[in-house]
Amino acid sequence: MGIIRKSADWAEDRTGIAAAIKPILDHKVPRTDWKSGWWYVFGSAVLVAFIVQVITGIALATSYVSSSGEAYNSLKYITNEAFLGNFMRGVHYFGASAMVLFVGAHMLHVYLIGAYKFPREMQWLSGVVLLLLTLAMGFTGQLLRWDQNAVWSVVVGASQASRTPFIGNILSQFILAGNTLGGATLSRFFSFHVFFIPALVFGFIGFHLYLVIRNGVSEPPEIGKAVDPKTYRKEYHELLEKDGVPFWPDALWRDAVFAVILIVGVAILAIIFGPPLLDNPPDPSILRAAPRPDWYLLWYFAVLALVPPGITTFVILLFPLVGFAALFVLPIFANKGERHPLRRPWAMGIVLMIVISIITLWIAGDAEPWSPKIDAQPLPIQVVASKDPGVVSGAQLFNSKGCEYCHRVGEYGGVRGPNLTNVGSRLNHEQLTVRILNGGNGMPQYGNNLKPGELNSLLAFLESRKGQNDKPVVADATNNQK
Amino acid sequence: MSKDTDIRINPMVRDEATAPLEPLPGIPEHVPTDYHTPTVDTPQDISRRKFLSKISLALSAAGGVVVAVPVVGFIIGPLIHTQNQNDVNLLWQSVYTNDHRGETNPQEFKLDQMKVGDTLQVNFKDPSSLAWAGVVANSAAWLRRESETQLIAYSVNCTHLGCPVSWLPDAGLFMCPCHGGVYYQNGDVAAGPPPNALPRYETRVVDGKIQLKAIGIQLTQ
Numbered sequence: 001m002g003i004i005r006k007s008a009d010w011a012e013d014r015t016g017i018a019a020a021i022k023p024i025l026d027h028k029v030p031r032t033d034w035k036s037g038w039w040y041v042f043g044s045a046v047l048v049a050f051i052v053q054v055i056t057g058i059a060l061a062t063s064y065v066s067s068s069g070e071a072y073n074s075l076k077y078i079t080n081e082a083f084l085g086n087f088m089r090g091v092h093y094f095g096a097s098a099m100v101l102f103v104g105a106h107m108l109h110v111y112l113i114g115a116y117k118f119p120r121e122m123q124w125l126s127g128v129v130l131l132l133l134t135l136a137m138g139f140t141g142q143l144l145r146w147d148q149n150a151v152w153s154v155v156v157g158a159s160q161a162s163r164t165p166f167i168g169n170i171l172s173q174f175i176l177a178g179n180t181l182g183g184a185t186l187s188r189f190f191s192f193h194v195f196f197i198p199a200l201v202f203g204f205i206g207f208h209l210y211l212v213i214r215n216g217v218s219e220p221p222e223i224g225k226a227v228d229p230k231t232y233r234k235e236y237h238e239l240l241e242k243d244g245v246p247f248w249p250d251a252l253w254r255d256a257v258f259a260v261i262l263i264v265g266v267a268i269l270a271i272i273f274g275p276p277l278l279d280n281p282p283d284p285s286i287l288r289a290a291p292r293p294d295w296y297l298l299w300y301f302a303v304l305a306l307v308p309p310g311i312t313t314f315v316i317l318l319f320p321l322v323g324f325a326a327l328f329v330l331p332i333f334a335n336k337g338e339r340h341p342l343r344r345p346w347a348m349g350i351v352l353m354i355v356i357s358i359i360t361l362w363i364a365g366d367a368e369p370w371s372p373k374i375d376a377q378p379l380p381i382q383v384v385a386s387k388d389p390g391v392v393s394g395a396q397l398f399n400s401k402g403c404e405y406c407h408r409v410g411e412y413g414g415v416r417g418p419n420l421t422n423v424g425s426r427l428n429h430e431q432l433t434v435r436i437l438n439g440g441n442g443m444p445q446y447g448n449n450l451k452p453g454e455l456n457s458l459l460a461f462l463e464s465r466k467g468q469n470d471k472p473v474v475a476d477a478t479n480n481q482k
Numbered sequence: 483m484s485k486d487t488d489i490r491i492n493p494m495v496r497d498e499a500t501a502p503l504e505p506l507p508g509i510p511e512h513v514p515t516d517y518h519t520p521t522v523d524t525p526q527d528i529s530r531r532k533f534l535s536k537i538s539l540a541l542s543a544a545g546g547v548v549v550a551v552p553v554v555g556f557i558i559g560p561l562i563h564t565q566n567q568n569d570v571n572l573l574w575q576s577v578y579t580n581d582h583r584g585e586t587n588p589q590e591f592k593l594d595q596m597k598v599g600d601t602l603q604v605n606f607k608d609p610s611s612l613a614w615a616g617v618v619a620n621s622a623a624w625l626r627r628e629s630e631t632q633l634i635a636y637s638v639n640c641t642h643l644g645c646p647v648s649w650l651p652d653a654g655l656f657m658c659p660c661h662g663g664v665y666y667q668n669g670d671v672a673a674g675p676p677p678n679a680l681p682r683y684e685t686r687v688v689d690g691k692i693q694l695k696a697i698g699i700q701l702t703q
Contacts, residue, residue: 069616151618152645155699156660159644162701170561172701177560179698182619183612184560283617285586285605287638287646290659304643305661309675312642370662370674374648402653416662444664444672449654 028244029251030219037254039113040217042106044255045262046134047205049099052263053137056092057194064144066190068183071146072281079278090270096141098266100296103134108351111330114339115218118229121331123215126208128327133201135296140193142294144186147279151181152291154189163313181284216240217251221339229336299358302365372405373414383410386464394461397454401446409465417443424465432462574686575696577604577625577635586620590691593633601626601649601667604635609696623683623694624649624656626667635683635694636669641676641702656680677702 012018032040063082065074078085107127110116116124139157143150154176162172177184219239245251276294280286293301307315341348378399384392398404406416413420423432436458439445450458523531555562576590579602586605596602604625611619624636624647636656638646645660655672656665664673669680681700686693 067614067616068612068618069614072617155639155644158699159639159642159701162703168701168703173561174558176699178610180608180610180621180696181699182608182610183615185618281617283620284646285603285620285622286584287603287622287648289646291645301660305675307675309642309677312675312677371659372657372662372664374650374657374659400652402650402655402657405653405657439672442673444655444666448666 024213025248026246027213027216028240029217029247030239031243031245032220032251036220037251038258039109040251041255041258042102042109043212044252045102045258046099046106046130048259048262049095049102049266050201050205052095052266053092053099054198056088056095057198059088060092061194066144066187066194068146068181068186068282071144071186072278075145075147075278079275086274087267087270089275090273091266092141093275094266094269094273096138097294097296098262099134100138102262103131107131108355111347112341112351113218113221114227114337114341114344114347116331116335117227117337117339118232118335119215120211120218121335123208123211124331125328126204126211128324130201130204130208131327132324133197133204136197137193137201138294138296140189140197143189144193145276145278146186146282148282148286148289149279149291151185151282151284152289153293154181154185156291160316163316217247218339221341223340223342224338225340226338227336295362298365299361302361302368305368305370306361306364369415371414372402372416374405376404376413379404379409379412383412384461388460388464390457390460391464392461394457394459397450397458398461401449401454401458403458406443420462420465422465424463427462429459429463432459570695572609573695573697574688574693575606575609577606577623577692577694579604592690593627593687593692594690596625596627596692598627598629601651603638603649604692604694606694606696608698610698621696622646624680625685625692625694633685633687633692634669635685637681637683637700639681639699639701641671641678641680642674644699644701647680 060078063074063078063085065071075089079089080086082088110124110127139153143154158172158175161175162168164171173179175188176182177188216236219236249256280289292298303315303319304312338344376399379395384395386392386395398407398409403420404413406414408415408419409421427435433455435443436450436455437445437447446455521527578586578588579591579595581587591604601624603622605620605622608615608619608621622638624638626634626636628634640647640658640660640663642658642661642663645658645663647656647658647663647665649656654667656667656669658664658674658676662674663671663676665676665680666672669682671677671679683697684695686695
């Protein structure tokens with residue numbers, strides 16, 4: 001017997017690890033074919049992404065300084081000077097993206113095939129907790145990128161917490177670590193991102209996996225085969241006896257293949273795109289800022305912009321609460337019956353609706369049509385297309401008074417308000433005057449802000465906007481969709 | 483085991499735990515390492531074990547509380563102990579303006595440097611900040627000289643979700659970069675989702691120098 005074999009036998013005799021693991025590797029799981037089997041890799045993909053995050057996170061922590069005053073400089077050092085630092089940040093960013101993405105995919109798959117039903121309710125519940133924790137990691141991680149975007153994101157987070165009845169002030173002070181941003185703010189998020197939340201993630205992943213072994217991997221759903229808690233365990237057992245395959249390697253090989261694809265994919269993205277660029281320094285006195293969440297929360301950013309102002313507080317507080325409450329009670333109220341998606345039209349409809357909503361909100365969050373375009377440039381001469389001095393000075397006022405931030409003329413200006421390319425053929429002198437002076441429908445009143453001469457120039461400019469075609473309404477609609 | 487002796491097998495022991503392990507290939511024949519053999523308990527044993535279980539759990543809980551209470555207290559410390567907050571005089575901060583390059587002038591900003599009708603950004607230090615806060619200790623406000631005697635210092639935080647509003651002098655409006663909130667020059671909401679007017683800081687003039695009361699970020703409750 002070789003020395004290696006002898007050592008291994010000695011270690012096994014003293015620890016019994018192989019004896020403990022072998023039954024897990026050998027335990028039978030339902031046979032899957034080429035079509036159903038690959039859907040099962042999402043769960044392990046999340047685990048792989050998490051491991052990548054732990055490893056790259058530890059590496060980054062060796063150079064990151066978790067001090068409000070120094071973090072930004074240490075990030076600049078990691079990004080621009082440290083050997084492989086830029087790559088490491090890139091991997092950590094795309095690893096986080098992969099983790100969020102595959103948590104979503106895993107959850108949708110489990111929901112669609114009804115795998116959360118009896119006896120796997122606790123797997124679903126622990127999974128919902130892991131979803132929450134993953135989003136918390138995403139948010140706190142974005143804040144550790146301690147630039148201008150991060151400090152304002154902390155303020156936005158504290159603002160949302162602040163609207164909670166009774167304890168809003170306490171919550172927001174807890175988030176800020178005081179009554180404003182300061183030295184304690186980042187240390188707090190660092191501790192949560194690096195110690196507290198990951199510890200919870202480890203614990204819940206352990207619990208989640210233990211339950212997978214205990215209750216078995218769910219079999220691919222069959223039309224007409226409903227889950228009955230009275231008989232399910234027996235049927236599942238018989239299925240495994242008759243046609244089960246060992247977990248390793250018959251099921252796990254696909255996870256291994258996908259794990260490699262994921263890791264290589266993350267590395268390639270990190271090389272090609274690199275980590276998110278650092279914004280301005282985290283100086284709250286630099287007010288030229290446009291805080292945005294990373295992509296995985298951008299859809300929620302759009303929600304916050306688009307809800308009617310009167311119900312903002314309800315949405316901020318109740319939307320996440322109701323959403324997660326629904327996820328929590330789902331397996332308690334719907335733990336039996338058909339599993340196949342074709343027999344669960346409501347489930348299919350809900351998934352479709354959520355996916356379409358989130359994609360739409362993503363697009364909206366990226367385009368942000370609600371935001372005034374503060375950097376709009378003055379209209380060029382060919383757009384003004386007039387030598388009339390009143391029209392020309394009106395065009396200048398159109399930019400300087402901020403009209404152009406919200407209104408489009410030709411290809412210029414924001415899209416918050418109506419397109420004014422052809423407003424001259426739509427509204428007459430009096431109508432234009434009333435709108436400018438009184439505002440309304442989301443437009444500020446300009447009554448106190450315009451001198452009579454300025455008003456006349458602006459009117460002259462707007463009345464000259466007759467456009468080239470006779471269908472201003474159609475032109476408006478197409479332009480607003482951009 | 484007879485019924486009348488009240489001696490029983492310890493119910494904590496699982497049957498399968500006592501079953502011998504199957505030898506694994508490649509592992510030498512070993513003596514079982516599973517010591518879960520049934521014990522024979524007398525009533526005194528059972529009573530003693532119950533007592534020991536209770537006392538162990540109680541002691542563990544007490545130990546947990548001893549650690550947890552100060553830890554929780556430490557974490558929520560910023561809520562309880564906001565340093566300097568009790569001393570109102572420390573909250574009054576001088577303000578500074580940015581020069582044309584965007585850098586902060588080292589000289590305190592004075593009232594006579596400001597024309598009536600001006601609205602400009604002033605910077606100040608957060609009085610409660612810690613030594614390692616660095617640039618994060620900087621704060622800003624929008625200062626407006628309404629008349630010869632009246633100064634207004636607006637919070638830069640939009641009342642919708644706290645993003646920093648910018649003053650657009652020609653348009654005479656404050657605009658928020660996040661969700662399109664717009665305010666008039668008096669701080670009232672002009673458009674967009676903000677629920678309230680811009681909050682204000684108290685101001686005062688000491689020896690010609692403008693000061694504001696830095697009470698922290700004022701968020702919509």
